[in-house]
Amino acid sequence: MDISLYKGIHVFCETRGDKVIDNSLELLGEATVLKGKMAHNPEVTAVIIGSDVEKHVDTLAKYGADKVIVVDDEKYSTYRPDYFAEALAKVSDEYKPEIVLVGATLKGEEIGPTAAKILDTGMAAHCVELDIREDGEFLQVVPAFGGKVLGDILCPNHRPQMASMKAGLVDKIVFEGKEAAVEKFNPEVAGYGDKLEVLEVIEDTAEKVSLSNAELIVAGGFGIGDQAGWDKLEKLAELLGGATGCTRPALDEGWTEREETMVGTSGVAIKPKVYLGFGISGAAHHTCGIKGAGTIISVNKDDYAPIFEVSDYKVVSDWEKIVDLLIERLYNKRDFKRS
Numbered sequence: 001m002d003i004s005l006y007k008g009i010h011v012f013c014e015t016r017g018d019k020v021i022d023n024s025l026e027l028l029g030e031a032t033v034l035k036g037k038m039a040h041n042p043e044v045t046a047v048i049i050g051s052d053v054e055k056h057v058d059t060l061a062k063y064g065a066d067k068v069i070v071v072d073d074e075k076y077s078t079y080r081p082d083y084f085a086e087a088l089a090k091v092s093d094e095y096k097p098e099i100v101l102v103g104a105t106l107k108g109e110e111i112g113p114t115a116a117k118i119l120d121t122g123m124a125a126h127c128v129e130l131d132i133r134e135d136g137e138f139l140q141v142v143p144a145f146g147g148k149v150l151g152d153i154l155c156p157n158h159r160p161q162m163a164s165m166k167a168g169l170v171d172k173i174v175f176e177g178k179e180a181a182v183e184k185f186n187p188e189v190a191g192y193g194d195k196l197e198v199l200e201v202i203e204d205t206a207e208k209v210s211l212s213n214a215e216l217i218v219a220g221g222f223g224i225g226d227q228a229g230w231d232k233l234e235k236l237a238e239l240l241g242g243a244t245g246c247t248r249p250a251l252d253e254g255w256t257e258r259e260e261t262m263v264g265t266s267g268v269a270i271k272p273k274v275y276l277g278f279g280i281s282g283a284a285h286h287t288c289g290i291k292g293a294g295t296i297i298s299v300n301k302d303d304y305a306p307i308f309e310v311s312d313y314k315v316v317s318d319w320e321k322i323v324d325l326l327i328e329r330l331y332n333k334r335d336f337k338r339s
């Protein structure tokens with residue numbers, strides 16, 4: 001492979017509903033930062049795949065895209081990972097970027113590695129930092145061993161160099177008045193053909209406060225114990241006007257089905273003003289996701305739980321006593337009708 005043929009940074013931009021997700025806009029900003037460190041001043045290109053997605057060009061320019069490649073076709077109106085991955089791979093094959101960034105979202109984690117496989121290159125998943133070294137190599141930093149060790153990943157012999165990063169680790173950058181060149185590209189995409197059939201699309205219509213914007217997050221772990229306990233925790237979050245976050249075991253238990261609310265290495269990084277954690281031990285996999293939180297308050301019945309080491313306030317107690325007390329106080333204060 002002649003890697004000198006590969007130039008530019010591509011950012012796969014994901015849409016949800018009628019919007020480009022924040023994770024993609026953050027990665028566009030990060031791409032402009034990387035561009036500033038590269039001597040040959042590469043172009044930052046947003047790659048958007050979907051049906052009726054050209055309308056997002058101005059947004060993508062505003063957040064840093066010099067160019068937008070629009071792959072617009074009715075066949076992308078319903079999400080199929082095979083179609084999206086193949087389309088992304090074909091964009092890379094055609095335009096030969098040196099770097100491709102993808103959000104570490106549920107879709108990104110399907111599309112990115114599948115595209116990498118098609119392109120016969122590697123992908124560093126869940127990077128916590130991206131950089132350009134002095135020798136020009138693209139550095140992808142990934143946590144290992146529960147976040148205790150950070151590994152430097154390089155991809156010197158293959159192109160493109162692909163990396164994913166979850167939301168909340170870098171900031172969006174606004175470029176007011178910026179315009180982007182638009183290129184339309186509609187490759188032939190076969191996917192897995194009729195081996196895959198979409199039977200039904202079930203949208204998550206639950207109106208919950210999103211974790212990325214929440215000023216207060218009530219997080220729960222395995223110590224919550226059961227579904228009834230979890231429902232109580234959700235109630236507290238609702239009364240406080242906050243969002244609910246979870247650890248891996250709480251998700252695995254099925255107390256919440258909202259995978260996007262898992263906080264930590266394989267989940268999201270959060271930056272609320274206040275994090276209220278209940279029944280969480282404080283494994284590094286989880287705490288690496290709460291580094292950006294303002295005040296951390298933790299409730300655990302174990303005086304020596306590691307979560308207390310990263311907390312501003314510790315409460316050694318059964319979680320339910322504290323949650324019951326808070327709910328009681330909030331009901332009294334707001335004069336809520338109990339349900």
Ligand SMILES: Cc1cc2nc3c(=O)[nH]c(=O)nc-3n(C[C@H](O)[C@H](O)[C@H](O)COP(=O)(O)OP(=O)(O)OC[C@H]3O[C@@H](n4cnc5c(N)ncnc54)[C@H](O)[C@@H]3O)c2cc1C
Pocket residue numbers: 146220221222223224246247248249250262263264265266267268278279280281282283284285286299300301302305317318319320
């Ligand atoms: C590759 C990899 C990636 C991972 N990624 C993530 C990730 O992104 N996010 C994540 O969260 N985990 C992740 N994990 C799992 C992680 O290592 C821990 O296992 C997990 O965070 C522990 O969750 P927990 O604190 O809820 O459960 P536990 O470790 O079981 O802790 C439960 C806590 O509840 C307390 N408790 C029990 N009963 C009560 C009570 N009545 N009142 C108060 N306290 C009580 C206990 O004292 C204990 O401290 C990952 C693991 C691997 C291997």
